[in-house]
Amino acid sequence: MHTPQEAGGHGAGHDAHHHGVVVPAPPGFVPHVVAHHFDTAEAEFSADKLAMWLFLATEVLLFGGLFAAYFYYHGVYPETFKVGGHQLNWRLGALNTLILLFSSYTMAMGVRAAQLSQKALMQKMLGITVLCGLGFLVVKYFEYAAKVSHGLVPARWFSDHDHVMAGVENGHLFFNFYWTMTAIHGLHVLIGMLLILWVMKGGAKGRFYGGYYLPVDLVGLYWHLVDLIWIFLFPLLYLVP
């Protein structure tokens, strides 16, 4: 047990006092110092992990609002959503689903490597995960470009000059959902990639090892959620019943 901090004599920033517990690291790694207000590394780990789960709950609820609106309008305009769904390229959607599923696997392998203090393997797995994210966005770009060329763009600019949605009511609504939901999801993919790159930067410095791999774990959880949301988006948008 460490002794309580003597008041005074240090800066206000928490970084200024180094009296936290040090987690021993294998050679070649930088030992982690537990934040000063936690007594043990386990306490810190479980607190941060709980925080991440709660944050993921807020993400689910945020998308939940979108999904609720989607289901409501799917009920009001079933034909619109059916015809709209047929305009999307389900093969590209399926390809992206596979890419993300694979990336979830590599992410999990990356976390595993961090737990085993296998630095090179971790960096490799995280790198593949980022590339998968990039691949997903590239495919998305081609899909978007195809929609733009048909004038199937968000409402204000919706022209549908090939009249693919001419037979149904409020054809723009389906594409508003498509663009809004996939764009918000795409933004999450991008944020996830940046987070993984940030973790890789720390990984290169040897910050993550068996005794401390919290950031890898947390970013991994985030990445799995981003995948999971796509698993719901894909059938709802591309395979509308």
Add this chain to the structure above:
Amino acid sequence: MTTYVPVAETEARQEPGAPHYLNVTHGFRSWALTLDHKRIGLMYLIGTVASFLIGGLLALLIRVHLWKPEGAIFDPELYNQVFTLHGVFMVFFFIIPAIPAALGNFVLPMMLGAKDVALPRLNLASFYLWLCGLVLATIAIIFGGVDTGWTFYTPYSIQTPTAVIWMGLGIFMVGFSSIFTGLNFVVTTHKLRAPGLTWFRMPLFIWAVYSTSLLQILATPVLGITLLLLVFERVYGIGIFDPKMGGDPVLFQHFFWFYSHPAVYIMILPAMGVISEVISVHCRKPVFGYRMVAFSSLAIAVISFLVWGHHMFTSGQSEWAMMAFSFLTFFVGIPSAIKEFNWVATVWQGSVALTTPMLYALVFLIIFAIGGLTGIFLATLSVNIHLHMTYYVVAHFHYVMMGSTAIAFFAGVHHWWPKMFGVMYSEAWAKLSCLLIFVGFNLTFLPQFIMGSQGQIRRYATYLERWTPYHQASTVGAVILGVGFAIMVAYLLHSLLGVRKARRNEWGGVTLEWDSPSPPPLENFERPPVVTREVYDYSVLNPKS
């Protein structure tokens, strides 16, 4: 580690001149980049009180304007903006963050016996998100204001030329600030309780803030996506809420109230927590029915998710839905009533010290009873149809939000002021100000109940001749209220000069924060506290000799 023994009067363990969180470091950066929950709480306190003063000033302007039936100051367009800004500032920038983020940040980790919240960096980030939201709201005011009311109902909020986008994004940010604060408190409560501090030894303030935090986490994201969709509606016409595009404006109301009904409990639950603490300490008694009060907080949090439709009894819902919402709204009155009765039972035969915090708590008990009961009337379907959109709703809302939450906030500010700053304010001036606020508040809003029940519609810049006496009484009340608050600001600022130093345990409380010097040192306690007693066990206090 030592066993925690609260000290009633003595300053023996407090070395004079030992550095505390206020003077341990100096300079702008030491505050702007601080990770100390107490400093962050203090910055929130300044920010929320400033928002309250802005919102209050706008309220005064509204009341002065309504002195005359034809309106004394504004043209109707400007009037719409003024009451919208009043609502937005009070709801999103004052009431929602005031108790959790300002008082909670300061008190919660100390009550738990922790050195800080679980995620100090996130805590600071929440504050800056709140500040960014405020900046965006200010930009919105500069670029034409907002005139939709604080509820942003579509389709008007899609059509109005005012700066809805900026304001929407501002509130989106404030919402995430609120989410992160809640998240932080839940994790802190789970993971950083002192040894021996079991769930049923936690002070009721923690229970209340914990329940609030759950609401913040689970409800606010829906507000976030709703406002985002409203922004999209204005930027590119997403059409979801726009009937011209095949959308449904009532869906917006569902989304909005799915957040905003729980949000009124985000506002009132922590206030109830403050009242539990204040009444217990100043009556020197454990809170009557501790477990019931604790569980009623959770019950309120759960039920409040199921009642949002009671805001939409005239918006077009099915009759069955309306009956369900009406019933569930009655139902949520039960846990609130449990609290009210238990507080009264706590005061009963307590050794009541009529200090300023206690006076505010008593004011709360009276006003919350009125505010709560009038809510039951509004939950009744047939009565609601008559009272919808009248001043009755305005009065009910202000009895609960201003008269209860804001009053509880000030009870808390007065209760923990000696702990926060190590100084005491003038009790004489404080009691005068409390009296003025009590009188002014009731004079402002009682007439609104009456004219509302007689059909005076809210949110109009002008009114019929026959309502003049009610409106003028209300305006006089608002001025008295304003004077009360001006006095409060004056004596609180004056107290900071340090004429009267506060004691370590100014009121004789037994929760952990009173086992720390006033003001507390950087990491809160001289030694890590261990809890060995039940909560609110006043038997350990040395009686005043």
